[in-house]
Amino acid sequence: MPVLPYHMLEKETVLHFFLHDTPGGSRPSAVRVVQAKGTTHNTSLTPLGTVWVVDYPLTEGPHPKSTVVGNSRGMYVSAGREELMLVAYLDFGFTSGEFNGSSISVLSRNPVTQIEREFAVVGGRGKFRMARGFANLKCIFFNASNGDSIVKYEVVVRHY
Template sequence: MSKTSFQKLSSTLMILLVFLSHLLTTHGSSKSQLDFSRKLPKKAIRLKRSKTISHLHFYFHDILSGKNPTAVKIVEANMTKNSATKFGSMVMMDDPLTIGPKLSSKLVGRAQGIYAQASLNDIAYLMVLNFAFVDEGDYNGSTLSVLGRNKVLSSVREMPIVGGTGVFRFARGYALAKAHAYDPKTGNAVVEYSVFVVH
């Protein structure tokens, strides 16, 4: 093979390699843009191995009466008037969470969300809420999310913790709720919560 032929072949191969490299790069980037999901390295999202189990204990104050209610009925279905369980009714809440059972005790957060009567036959709420923590050291600004069934007349109700933010990112666990006080005239309630969460 002559030197000229070799140079032409080398030039052709170089152009071909550049073209293939460009094609692979373009194909790779368009594929990643079209993919539904991709795996990320743990470092990219600062994920550490789950190693902390926290136990939180507080009181939830659901206040439906007075000048400053923290829970307000937002839906009352037509059939609710004829329903013993008030099926279909829905309440929006921003309830204080305190260290002790008295409303005047130290505030540690707010329970913000919705509870709805989701059972025709018994009093069982669908709970969709966040425990938003304030002024409690490392937990300040962090939240835990609850999504579950609350069978109100049971002595202890268990609901799942399905996630969280801040120090509770990727959290999982459960919350145990127990009635502490209830006023049937006003509907006001104080509920003791014991929450166990891995994060």
């Protein structure tokens, strides 16, 4: 078996950060951009076929004023008729520290009514080139009146 240069050896990195979702107010982090025809009279916030575009801040701690380490940009599509089920494509871009300029991409179901859930890491760029792995999510705060939430992420990623 050939010996690979150090930069070509697979590494495993564990990341911890917090995602802040604020769907309302003057600077929302999630905006509905599409709602399927025939669902406009549906009073649910997530009728089947609805699409949101998101730009969430990522912080090193749970407090909203904690140090920002990056952002999560992407989209959610409501894909459940009988249950609240979103499909998420998100790109976690890091803007500080060792992984500044790198990102991790996830594509997965997001059963948002579950406090704990898991996303699949499907790729990355920069220091996370050829990434694969998983992200464990845990909702640590939810405000039912305005939809604000804080989600703790622990991401295990293998990359080159």
